[in-house]
Amino acid sequence: MNTFLVTLAVFAVALAGMAIGVMLSGRRIKGSCGGLSSFKDHEGNSVCEACTNPSTDCTQRREREAATGGAATGG
Known part of the structure; x- marks a missing residue:
């Protein structure tokens, strides 16, 4: 039981340290909506509208x- 508690x-x-580090750095966490711009629909257009914002x-x-x-490349 002691091993589990430790x-x-x-x-x-560790989790608290990472959370504090993110808050102090002032950067936004990049989640799935930030990465959806690289995905394309069946016509080759980015799927930005998949995000609510x-x-x-x-x-x-x-x-x-x-x-x-549709010729522009994302970077």
Whole structure:
């Protein structure tokens, strides 16, 4: 039982440390919506509309692709 409690405490401290590090760095966590801009639909367009609140980068990339006929490459 002691091993379990020690292990739980170590994981809790590590998780808290990572959370505090993210909060102090001021950066946003990039989740699935940030990565969806690289996915394409059946016509080759990015699927920004899959997010309820797509990022500005995703929206701008989608607009560029529409203006150039889908030839723009994301970076």
